[in-house]
Amino acid sequence: MAHAVARDGETLRFRSRGAFGLARGFGALVPLVFTAVVFAWPLGVLVMRAFDDDDATTLSQSWSRTGALGLLGVTALQAAVSAVAALVVAAPIVWLMSRAKLPGTGLLRVIVTLPFVLPTVVVGVAFRAVFDGPLAFLGVEQGWTSIIAAHTFLNVAVVVRVVSAAWQRVDPRQVAAARALGASPTRAFLDVVAPRLLPAVAAAFALIFLFCSTSYGVVVILGGGTAHTLETEIYLQGIGYARLPDAVALSVLQIGVVLAALAVARLLGSARVPQSGTTSHAERPRGIGWIAVIAVLAWIGVWLVLPIATLVVRSLRPGGHWGLVGYRAMFDDTYGESAVASLRYSVTSAFLATAIAVVVGLLTAATLTRSGGLVARTGAVLAILPLGISAVTLGFGYTLALAELPYEVAASPLIVPCVQALIAIPVVVGVMVPALEQVPPRLRDAAATLGARGPRVFVTVDLRLTAKSLAAAAAFAFVMAIGEFGATTFLARANTTTLPVLIGSLMGRPGADNYAAAMAASVLLVAVSAVVVAAVEFAARTRTGDRRRKRC
Structure with a gap:
């Protein structure tokens, strides 16, 4: 039976x-x-x-006429600088999300994640409001500085999500063992934690580079007509000047660059972080540790909250007077x-x-x-x-x-x-x-x-x-x-x-x-x-x- x-x-x-x-x-x-x-x-x-062949022009001729290699260099440079800036800005936030146990963590995650899902054109408008308002004294309302700042705002969440997930997989017992053998907190971090975070950091850098190299809305809104990348030039040549062969040639170059960046991002993203089967535990700050927490929260306020708050205020006070x-x-x-x-x-x-x-x-x-x-x-x-x-x-x-x-x-x-x-x-x-x-x-x-x-x-x-x-x-x-x-x-x-x-x-x-x-x-x-x-x-x-x- x-x-x-x-x-x-x-x-x-x-x-x-x-x-x-x-x-x-x-x-x-x-x-x-x-x-x-x-x-x-x-x-x-x-x-x-x-x-x-009907266009009677070659790719190399179109690239030469449009200055494609120069545009490629500018596009790659601003994407790399934006990626580095995002890593720097996100570093203290990664520490806070990985190691500090705080009330209101859910709200903090919403604040960190929100910029990444915002439409790029909205981010451009928000930073126009910031650099034309609270930070007008910097004199960077438009141009590469404001573009890189907006890209940083957009991509902090990428770093936080990717790197904090890797940090939480590091076995805290290994850190404790290093401390027991006489290593200082800094030395224990550099010897135990940092090597396990490097693959995640590299993957985050590659992803942000990819996103920033294809950024369009931010560059259009904040470029002021002087900042150009492959993205904006494709639109300008194809729609603005109706030079279809040149726009097509730039698009082909863009496809090649993006596929290469995507391949690198996938390769780095597939690199596995060493795991031990345990999960690190966040700890509630004590004593002087609250100073670091407050400093990071202020850092989040400047980079992630200020642009949104300024946008809301400017929508209610567009001409210097409150109203709808x-x-x-x-x-x-x-x-x-x-x-x-x-x-x-x-x-x-x-x-x-x-x-x-x-x-x-x-x-x-x-x-x-x-x-x-x-x-x-x-x-x-x-x-x-x-x-x-x-x-x-x-x-x-x-x-x-x-x-x-x-x-x-x-x-x-x-x-x-x-x-x-x-x-x-x-x-x-x-x-x-x-x-x-x-x-x-x-x-x-x-x-x-x-x-x-x-x-x-x-x-x-x-x-x-x-x-x-x-x-x-x-x-x-x-x-x-x-x-x-x-x-x-x-x-x-x-x-x-x-x-x-x-x-x-x-x-x-x-x-x-x-x-x-x-x-x-x-x-x-x-x-x-x-x-x-x-x-x-x-x-x-x-x-x-x-x-x-x-x-x-």
């Missing part, structure tokens, strides 16, 4: 896996088809245009679509993009964790690749690709949500892969033994156990979609203008009312992002608390 039951269980499990294999094969095709159409197609058109002029100006449609109308479209478009990103990203994560077929891996790589490709390059590729289609297709309101989803999919994949990897296989086998088919196993076991992670992924996807600026700048039309694109347009228009409306609209996007990040942080803390109670 026992053998018969075992055979029946094995048969059910085999059938379940077979059924799931068919569904998994179909699920692997969805990311592959979607990214091939929405991502590979416009880039393929762009690359083909680069080698089109900026918020009332959001209803003004004198020069076209009002900010309120753009907000409505942005929310609708972001929700649609989130739905697409969640479906494609979840299928990608499932194929990555449950299969290793060629189709699955190809689709997964294509789905993650948009994280490193320049949004401006992608937008320019769409400009060329859509020009070959009928107007009814090119003007479809679905174009913008699909592109926004493409930018958000890597975020969903990054959240869901580790979540799905933690699902015990024995639970799937138990469900299969009880008669559940493959798709039902996935829904009742995998999705049930990772529901909170999926909600967090959807929330971050929504924030990424509603704040996308680079690609949608190329694609926005009269009825598909998103709020970030309108903010950039308002900042370029003369008049105090336009400036006030841009400030007010930026505050609204900050508020949306803050609510989402706070909700994700609260859910994460609730999930951690549930795990601790179960262990107890």
